[in-house]
Amino acid sequence: MPVSKGRKKPTVNRTPRKEAEHAESPAWYVWTMFGLMALGVVLVIVYYFFALDRLFLLGGLVGIAAGFMMTTNYH
Numbered sequence: 001m002p003v004s005k006g007r008k009k010p011t012v013n014r015t016p017r018k019e020a021e022h023a024e025s026p027a028w029y030v031w032t033m034f035g036l037m038a039l040g041v042v043l044v045i046v047y048y049f050f051a052l053d054r055l056f057l058l059g060g061l062v063g064i065a066a067g068f069m070m071t072t073n074y075h
Contacts, residue, residue, distance in 0.1 A: 022075040033074065037067030 040063030047056040 025073070025075050029070070029074065033067050033070040035067075036063045036070070040064035040067065 040060040043056050043060030043063060046052065047054075047060065
């Protein structure tokens with residue numbers, strides 16, 4: 001009966017990866033991020049208290065979403 005050759009083991013690169021160097025976010029980025037979220041919350045509250053146009057609600061939700069999306073790039 002023939003003998004199988006067996007499988008070759010895959011080569012593994014053992015060199016450690018360098019961490020991506022990210023510069024710290026500027027101070028205006030943090031203020032803009034929290035400002036958008038705060039403005040969004042204020043617009044949503046104004047919409048519900050004063051029964052204004054739905055654009056206030058939409059604008060508030062967009063502001064909150066934009067602030068949260070900015071948090072993904074914060075370093």
